[in-house]
Every structure is written in C-alpha cells, then in structure tokens.
Amino acid sequence: MAKDFNNPIVVDGYDEHIRKLIPSYEMIHLQVHALLKTYAPSNAKILVVGCGTGYELKYLAEQFPNWTFTAIDPAPNMIEKAQQYIADSGLLNQVQFLQGDTSILSSLSETFDVALAILVSHFVPTQQKGHFFKDIGNSLSKFGLCLSYELTQISNPQQLETLKILALKTGLSEKQAEVMANRIDQDFALISVDEMKHLYQQAGFSTIETFAQVLNYYGFIGLKS
Template sequence: MAKDFNNPQIVDGYDEHIRKLIPGYELIHLQVHALLKTYVSEQAHILVVGCGTGYELQYLADQFPYWTFTAIDPAVVMLEKAKSHIEDLGLEQRITFIHGDTSILNSLDQPFDAALSILVSHFVPFEYKQQYFQDIAQSLNKNAICLSYDLMQISNHQQLLALKRLTQSIGLSEKQSQAMLDRLGQDFFLIDIPQMCNIYQQAGFKSVTTFTQILNYYGFIAFKN
C-alpha cells in the first residue's frame, strides 16, 4: 500500500523527511525557479499539481510576486496543511486550493501559463499516467511549459544500492533507507525515460527533454502543442 498522505502524522513530518529522502531537494526547486523565470512572463497563472505542505507554493509566491497559483492535491489532509501554511504567511489571496486529482482540471475555465508536477507522477499507476499528463496539457495555454521531476525506473541492484547510500548520506538511517527500497514496488510506478517522453508527447506536449538528473531522479521539461 502506498504511503498515506491523509495520515496527519506523515503529513506533519513530511517537510523534514522529504529532505532526507530526496537527494538535492532544494536544488530541484532552484532549477525549477530558473526555468520558470526564463520561460514564463512576469504576470502568469501557474498550476501546481500535488502541492504537498505548501513549501513549493511559498517559495514560488515569494519569488514571483505578480503570479497567481492554483494548487491541487488528492490528499485533503495535505491540502489543508498547505492552505494553513499559506494563510499564516498572508499569501492566500494569490493561491486557490482545490481538493482532487487532475481530472478536476477539466472543470476549470481559466487556462494556465505553466504547470508543475514535482515528485508526483511516479505515484500515478501505469494505466493512468498518460491521462494524468493529458489532463495537465488540456488545462494549459498553447506553448505553456510543464516541468516534472520523478524517480525513474531502476534497472539493477547497483542503482538501488547507490540510491540507498545517497539517502543515508543526507540523513536517512540504515533502517529507513532499507524501508525505502523495500517499498519502491508498493509506493511507486516507475517507467523509463523513453516511456516518459512518449507519454508526454501522446498527452499533447512537444520538445520533451530532461533538464536534470540525480541518480535515477530526472527532471523533464515540455511545452504544450
């Protein structure tokens, strides 16, 4: 069974744990910031899929004061955590929170200028991945950018061992890192890079490339047809 992001204990410890679990967590967001600043106009409406506890939203709202955001998440406890965090910072006027998965995007009228899917699609089951990205594509303006970052397919034991050792170097214990490996088949639905590029293209995107890699974690950049 995948990790329950409606569990208050898991949600409360998420921000601390994610930095031990995901190598280069802050670096991911720095790269996303640089790409958004390069490709997106000064005034824009941004879609954040899987908003987590609100760290990403806070960071982007601080960096881009003229942007507005719509944040969706299927886990209501996680969504409420993010909403509370944003309200505490006084940023709620610029951010709309919606409980639901990407299918909810079909009911929204205003298209987006960019979409972020950071550490989300690797949780989406194989049979729903293309629909996931298609929902995102259909919510975007023409030529809008989509950025994603996910764990990709692990093909041998050495890759697993390297990932385990890297997470230990950034804070996971031996027990925690082994538990991470043991749960990969339950929590994640991993595909390879050509499969991801094909899914993007079939969903309605063009110019699909990778923009970063840390071991088996890859960032993808694509543009709406």
C-alpha cells in the same frame, strides 16, 4: 500499498522526511525557479499539481508576487496543511486551493501558462499516468509548458543500492533507507525516461527535454508549441 499521503503522521513529518529522502531537494526548487524565470510570462498563471504541504507554493509566491497559483492535491489533510501554511505566510491572495486529482482540471474555465508536477507522477499508477499528463496538457494555454521531477525506473540491484547509499548520506537512518529500498515497488510506479517522454508526447507536448538528473531522478520539461 502506496504511501497514504492523507495520514496525519505522514503529513506532519513530510517536510522533514522528504529533504532526507530526495537528493538535492532544495536544488530542485532552485532549478524550477530558474526555468520559470526564463520561460514564464511576467503575469503567469501557474498550476501546481500535488502541492503537498505548500513549501513549493510559498517559495514561488514569494519569488513571483505578480503571479497567481492554483494548487491541487488529492489528500485533504495535505491541502489543509498547505492552506494554513500559505495563510500564515500572508500569501492567500495569490493562491487558489482545490482538493482532487488532475481529473478536476476539466471543470476549470481558465488555462495556465505553466504546470508544475514536482515529485508527483512517480506515485501515479502506471495505467493512469497517460490520463494524468493529458489532464495537465489540456489545462495549459497554447504555448504552455510542464515541469516535472520524477524517480524513474530502477533497472538493476546496483542502481537501488546506490540510491540507498545516497539516501543515507542525505539524512535517512539505516532503518529508513532499508524500508525505502524494500518498499520501492509498493510506494512508486516507476517507468523509464523514454516512457516518460512518450507520455509527454501523447499529452500534446511537442518538445520534451530533461533538465536535471541525480541518479535515477530526472527533471523533465515539456513545451506545447
């Protein structure tokens, strides 16, 4: 069974744990910031898919005060924590929160310039990934783009062992690293880099590139036109 992101214990410990689990976690957001500054318009409308506890939202809203954000997450407790975090930061005027998965995007009248799905789609079941990216693609403007960052397919035991060793260096305990390795198939639905690019193509993105790699973690950028 995949991790329950609505579990209060998971929610409360999320920000601390993810920095230990994901290599170069802060650098991911710095790269996203640089890409957004390069590609997004000055008054951009941003869709944040899987907003989690709101760290990414707060960072971007502070960096880009003229932008507006729509944040979605299927876990009510995550949305609640993110809303409180953004409210405490005085940024609610920039952010709209919606509880649900990407299927709710079809009910929105507006379109977005950019969609962010950072560390999200690797949790989406393989048979649902196509719908996930098509929902995102359909919510974007004609020249919209999508940025995602994913753990991709692990092809052999050596790759998994390398990820485990790196996680130990970034802060996981021996027990936590062992649990991560043992649960990789239960907690994630991993596909290859080529399969990920194909999903982007099927979702209507004409240009798909990778912008980052740390072992089996890859960043993807898809542009519609």
